[in-house]
Amino acid sequence: MSELFKRSFQLFKLTIRRDRIRASIWIFALAFFTLIIPGSFQNLYPDQQDRDAMAVTMENPAMVAMVGEGDLDNYTIGAMSAHQMVLITAVFVGIMSILLFVRHTRTDEEEGRVELIRALPVGRLATLHATTMYVVFVNVVLAVLVAIGLMVQPIESLGIEGALLYGATLGGTGICFTAVTALFTQLSDSSRGATGWSIGLLLFFYVLRAIGDIGSEALSLFSPLGWTTKTMIFTENHWWPIFLMLAFSFVVLLLAYRLNAKRDLEAGLFPSKPGKARASNNLLSPFGLAFRLQRTAFISWAVGMLLLGISYGSVLGDLDSFFQGNEMVEKILVQEEGYSIAEQFISIIMTVMGMIATIPALISMNKLYGEEKKSRLELLYAKPVSRKTMMGSYLLVAVINAFVSVILAGIGLWAAGSTVMDDPVSFGTMIGASLAYIPAMFVMIGLSALLIGLKPNVVSLTWVYLVYSFIIVYMGNLFQLDEWFSNVTPFGHVSQLPVDEFEVVPFFGLIGVAIVLVVAGLTFYSKRDIQG
Amino acid sequence: MEKVVDIKRVTKKFGDFKALDEVDFSVRKGEVFGFIGPNGAGKSTTIRILLGILKATEGQATIFGKDVWNDSMEIHRQIAYVPGDVNLWPNLTGGEVIDLFAKLRGGRQTKRREELLERYKLDPTKKCRTYSKGNRQKVALVSALLSEADLYIFDEPTSGLDPLMEQTFQEDVRNLRQEGKSVLLSSHILSEVEKLCDRVGIIRDGTIIEQGSLEELRHLTRHHVLLETTSSLDGLRDVEGVHDVNQDGNTYRFQVNAEQMDQVIKFASQYPIQKFESAPPTLEDLFMRHYEGTDEVVE
Structure with a gap:
C-alpha cells in the first residue's frame, strides 16, 4: 500500500517550489480581499441603524439568492461582512483550488511530465497525493491567515471563534473543491475537460444553493456551497458544516485515489467523443474562424453581463431606504434635482456596466495579436486572405461583443428593476442608456486596432487605459479631480442617461474618433511584418 | 527556363x-x-x-x-x-x-x-x-x-x-x-x-x-576513392589533388578533387589494382565543406 505513495513528499515539495509565486498571489489576494471588508463596512455603516437598513435590503430574495442567508436580526459588522462576503470569496477559493489542482495533475500528464516522474521509483499515486497535499496546504495557509487577520482587527463584533470559523469555512470549501477536482481529473482525459467539469459542478452547487435558500431549504444541504453559508459566522458560529465538508472531501478523495490507482496514464473514464470530421459552413471564413475561436467566451460573457444587470437591477427597489443618509454614497451620487435615487443609481451602474462590457470587446480585438504571437496567422496569410479582411473580422467580432454585452446588461437591469421598483424606468430609456456607451467602447476597440497595427507588443496598454477610465469616471466625484482627467478618456464624454441629457456632439464625435483609429490601425497593420 | x-x-x-x-x-x-x-x-x-x-x-x-x-x-x-x-x-x-x-x-x-x-x-x-x-x-x-x-x-x-x-x-x-x-x-x-x-x-x-544543380555542385568538391592493391602505393600522397589519405594495410582511402581524377587514375594504373571504388560527394560533404571553415576550399 505505502508503495503507491512513495516519494509523495518530495513531489509535494517540488510542487510548492514550482508554484511558490502563483500560490502566494492567490493566497495574498484572497486574504487581502477578505480582510479589508470589515474595516470598510465600519466606515460605510458606522451605526447599527445603517446596518439594520442594509439588513432590510438583504431580505430581498434576489440578494438571498446571490449571497445566501444571514443572521439579519443581529446584523453586526462581523455578521454583515461574513454574510455578504464569505460565499463569493469561497467561490473564488474553489476556483483557485480547481485551477491549481488541474495544473499539477492533468496538465502535467498531458505535457508528458507525469510520464517522466512515473518512470522514476515513485509511487503510482504520488502525483495525485502530492497535488492533494499541496492544494490542501494552500487552503490551510489561507484559512490561518484569514483567521489571524480577522482576529487582530479592532472591531468588537469580530470574535475569535468567528474569525477561526471564517478561515475554516473558506479553507473547507477550498478542500471540497480540491476533492471534486481530484475526482474529475480521473474521469476526464484532458485538463480542459477536468477544469470545465469542476467549474461546472461549482456553478451547479451555487445555483442549487440559491434555489434552496429562497425556496426549498433542503436543497441547500446537498450543496457544499450551501454548507458554506450555514456557518453563521460571528453570530451563532456553527461548526457542523465544516465537519460535513471534511467528511465529504475525504469520501470523494478516496474515490479519486481508487480510480487513479486503476486507470492508465493519460486515460480518462469519461469516453472522449470524436470531433467533427468536416467543418460547418459557418466556420469557413476569416470571420467565421475568429468568431468560432471565441464562441465559448462570447456566450459566457453574454450570460455574465445579463446576470450582472439582473443583480444590480434587483436592488433598485430598496435604494431609497438603503442610501438615505449614507455619506459615502452621497459623495458618489451628486444629488440631481428631479431624479430619484434609483435613476441616479442607474446612471452610475450603466457606467460600471459599460466599462465591464468593454472587457469582452477588448479581449476579442486583442486576440488578433494573441493569434499572431502563437504563430497561427502565418498559415492563414499564406492563403489569399488580406490583412484588412483579417483585422476586419476581429473588429466585427469585437463590435458584436460590445453591442451584445452592453445591451444584455441593460436588459437585465431593466428586467429585474421593473419587478422591484414602484415606478420602473421604461425599457426604451434603459436601452438608450446602454447604447450611449457604444461609441466609447468603439474608441477602445479602435485604440486596440491601432496598437495592433502600429506597436503590437504594447497592446496591453488598452487595459491600463480601461482601468484608468474606470477609476476616473467612477470615482471622479469622490476625488474631486480636475475635469481634465475625465476628458482624456472616452468614457468621460458619454452622456450618463437617464440623468444627463443626451448630447449628440460627443456621441458622434466619439464614433468619428473610433473610425479614425480603425482606419489608421488597418493601414499600419497592412504594412508591417507579421511575426508568425 | x-x-x-x-x-x-x-x-x-x-x-x-x-x-x-x-x-x-x-x-x-x-x-x-x-x-x-x-x-x-x-x-x-x-x-x-x-x-x-x-x-x-x-x-x-x-x-x-x-x-x-x-x-x-x-x-x-x-x-x-x-x-x-x-x-x-x-x-x-x-x-x-x-x-x-x-x-x-x-x-x-x-x-x-x-x-x-x-x-x-x-x-x-x-x-x-x-x-x-x-x-x-x-x-x-x-x-x-x-x-x-x-x-x-x-x-x-x-x-x-x-x-x-x-x-x-x-x-x-x-x-x-x-x-x-x-x-x-x-x-x-x-x-x-x-x-x-x-x-x-x-x-x-x-x-x-x-x-546550382547537384551535378554542378559536386564538380566543386572531392570524390571519395578506395583503392586496394597487392603492393604499397608510394607517392600517392604527392599526386596533385589527393587529400586525406588513410592507409590500412594495402587498402587506401582518400579524397580526390573532381578535376584531378584523371591524374589519380594514371598514377594508380602503374600498380596491380585489385579494387577501385569511387563515390561522388554527398550533399553532406558539400554542406560540410561550407561550414567547416574555408581553409581547404578547392580551387
Whole structure:
C-alpha cells in the first residue's frame, strides 16, 4: 500500500517550489480581499441603524439568492461582512483550488511530465497525493491567515471563534473543491475537460444553493456551497458544516485515489467523443474562424453581463431606504434635482456596466495579436486572405461583443428593476442608456486596432487605459479631480442617461474618433511584418 | 527556363540585425529546388518574405512574375505552404482546419481528401490540441497537397514525420514534379534534398553561398576513392589533388578533387589494382565543406 505513495513528499515539495509565486498571489489576494471588508463596512455603516437598513435590503430574495442567508436580526459588522462576503470569496477559493489542482495533475500528464516522474521509483499515486497535499496546504495557509487577520482587527463584533470559523469555512470549501477536482481529473482525459467539469459542478452547487435558500431549504444541504453559508459566522458560529465538508472531501478523495490507482496514464473514464470530421459552413471564413475561436467566451460573457444587470437591477427597489443618509454614497451620487435615487443609481451602474462590457470587446480585438504571437496567422496569410479582411473580422467580432454585452446588461437591469421598483424606468430609456456607451467602447476597440497595427507588443496598454477610465469616471466625484482627467478618456464624454441629457456632439464625435483609429490601425497593420 | 520564384538581392533587417544579406536565387518552372542551411541562417525569413508576411528591406522578390508584397493575394491563390512548425487552433479538429484552408484558398476540394487522409493516416475527428507535432504537420501537408497550386513551398515539412511518412511525402513531391509543378523545399535532411531536388541553394548567415544543380555542385568538391592493391602505393600522397589519405594495410582511402581524377587514375594504373571504388560527394560533404571553415576550399 505505502508503495503507491512513495516519494509523495518530495513531489509535494517540488510542487510548492514550482508554484511558490502563483500560490502566494492567490493566497495574498484572497486574504487581502477578505480582510479589508470589515474595516470598510465600519466606515460605510458606522451605526447599527445603517446596518439594520442594509439588513432590510438583504431580505430581498434576489440578494438571498446571490449571497445566501444571514443572521439579519443581529446584523453586526462581523455578521454583515461574513454574510455578504464569505460565499463569493469561497467561490473564488474553489476556483483557485480547481485551477491549481488541474495544473499539477492533468496538465502535467498531458505535457508528458507525469510520464517522466512515473518512470522514476515513485509511487503510482504520488502525483495525485502530492497535488492533494499541496492544494490542501494552500487552503490551510489561507484559512490561518484569514483567521489571524480577522482576529487582530479592532472591531468588537469580530470574535475569535468567528474569525477561526471564517478561515475554516473558506479553507473547507477550498478542500471540497480540491476533492471534486481530484475526482474529475480521473474521469476526464484532458485538463480542459477536468477544469470545465469542476467549474461546472461549482456553478451547479451555487445555483442549487440559491434555489434552496429562497425556496426549498433542503436543497441547500446537498450543496457544499450551501454548507458554506450555514456557518453563521460571528453570530451563532456553527461548526457542523465544516465537519460535513471534511467528511465529504475525504469520501470523494478516496474515490479519486481508487480510480487513479486503476486507470492508465493519460486515460480518462469519461469516453472522449470524436470531433467533427468536416467543418460547418459557418466556420469557413476569416470571420467565421475568429468568431468560432471565441464562441465559448462570447456566450459566457453574454450570460455574465445579463446576470450582472439582473443583480444590480434587483436592488433598485430598496435604494431609497438603503442610501438615505449614507455619506459615502452621497459623495458618489451628486444629488440631481428631479431624479430619484434609483435613476441616479442607474446612471452610475450603466457606467460600471459599460466599462465591464468593454472587457469582452477588448479581449476579442486583442486576440488578433494573441493569434499572431502563437504563430497561427502565418498559415492563414499564406492563403489569399488580406490583412484588412483579417483585422476586419476581429473588429466585427469585437463590435458584436460590445453591442451584445452592453445591451444584455441593460436588459437585465431593466428586467429585474421593473419587478422591484414602484415606478420602473421604461425599457426604451434603459436601452438608450446602454447604447450611449457604444461609441466609447468603439474608441477602445479602435485604440486596440491601432496598437495592433502600429506597436503590437504594447497592446496591453488598452487595459491600463480601461482601468484608468474606470477609476476616473467612477470615482471622479469622490476625488474631486480636475475635469481634465475625465476628458482624456472616452468614457468621460458619454452622456450618463437617464440623468444627463443626451448630447449628440460627443456621441458622434466619439464614433468619428473610433473610425479614425480603425482606419489608421488597418493601414499600419497592412504594412508591417507579421511575426508568425 | 521560366522562373517561378525570382529573388534579387533581397536584404532583410530586424532593427540593426541583418537577417538576410542580398539573397539571390531563383526556382525554375517544373523543378524541385532544395533550400538548405542550418537553423538561423535565414531560410524561414526568406520564405516569409516570399509569402508577403515579412517585407523585404531592400531588393526585389517575385513569384509568377508578381511582386510578393504588393500582389500577395493573387500569388496566394496559386501556392501552397507548409511551415516547419505548424501551429493550429486547439479547439478545432484536423478535418475542420483542412476544410477551412481549402475554402480560404477558394473552393472546397473533396475528391482527394479522403484518399490523402488515408494515405497520411490522419484522423480528422481529433482536436488539434491532441495532435503530436507530426500530426499537425500532416494536417498542413494534406491541406497543401489537396490544393491545385502551381508552386509548393515546404519549410522542413518532414521534421516531425516518421520514416514511412517521409517516404510517402517524397513520393508525393515526385508526383508534383511529374505534373509540372514547382517546389521550393527547405530542409535539414540532406539525403532527402539529394533524392528529390534538381537544384540546390545553400544559405549561410543570410547569404546564398552556393547554388546550382547537384551535378554542378559536386564538380566543386572531392570524390571519395578506395583503392586496394597487392603492393604499397608510394607517392600517392604527392599526386596533385589527393587529400586525406588513410592507409590500412594495402587498402587506401582518400579524397580526390573532381578535376584531378584523371591524374589519380594514371598514377594508380602503374600498380596491380585489385579494387577501385569511387563515390561522388554527398550533399553532406558539400554542406560540410561550407561550414567547416574555408581553409581547404578547392580551387
